[in-house]
């Protein structure tokens with residue numbers, strides 16, 4: 001399912017696509033806006049203007065959040081700013097999950113983590129669940145992300161796990177379906193440019209902390225998608241870990 005989802009990204013096409021679970025999604029590049037906006041849907045009227053404004057504001061927020069993350073790692077606020085701001089990628093996904101009469105039997109999206117540095121998400125209904133690996137004495141459990149109107153959620157993606165040499169962990173999440181109502185979410189994925197490699201900064205490496213991840217780019221992730229099935233639990237980050 002998800003290979004198909006990202007297939008639309010690879011060919012830079014903008015189209016509604018149906019996933020195996022019956023959900024539909026629209027995925028389009030969003031940064032720099034002037035380069036992509038003419039490829040977005042013309043309908044409903046106002047989509048380009050409203051979504052364009054949302055994308056630009058969310059992009060600015062992503063730069064702030066990434067600055068705070070790199071600062072927390074002792075790398076300074078501007079460590080990635082030019083690579084994220086001017087040359088970074090933003091992929092906007094509009095997910096639409098119609099009601100499901102028997103929500104226990106299907107998922108809107110299977111468990112996965114995002115390849116991005118961070119993903120900023122807006123949802124109209126609860127349905128997102130994140131996996132807490134520390135719960136139940138390390139056995140882990142799924143936690144519902146509550147719906148709070150107007151609140152944006154931020155996911156740590158695989159490339160911040162790499163950037164932090166494992167100090168931050170990318171979050172595994174999935175989407176459940178609602179019995180009565182259509183759920184809509186906007187997921188804005190922020191990463192380095194298509195061929196720009198994320199690697200562990202030398203500042204975070206010493207005798208006790210060797211490099212724990214191989215470098216990779218968004219393009220490497222797309223190649224991974226062609227060869228793997230993320231709906232079956234294959235994770236990009238697992239291919240990047242350097243074994244002890």
Ligand SMILES: O=C(O)CCC(=O)C(=O)O
Nearest residue numbers: 093095123128175185187
């Ligand atoms: O619909 C959601 O809440 C999550 C969407 C998501 O995980 C994704 O698009 O990668």
Ligand SMILES: [Fe+2]
Nearest residue numbers: 112113114173
């Ligand atoms: Fe996701």
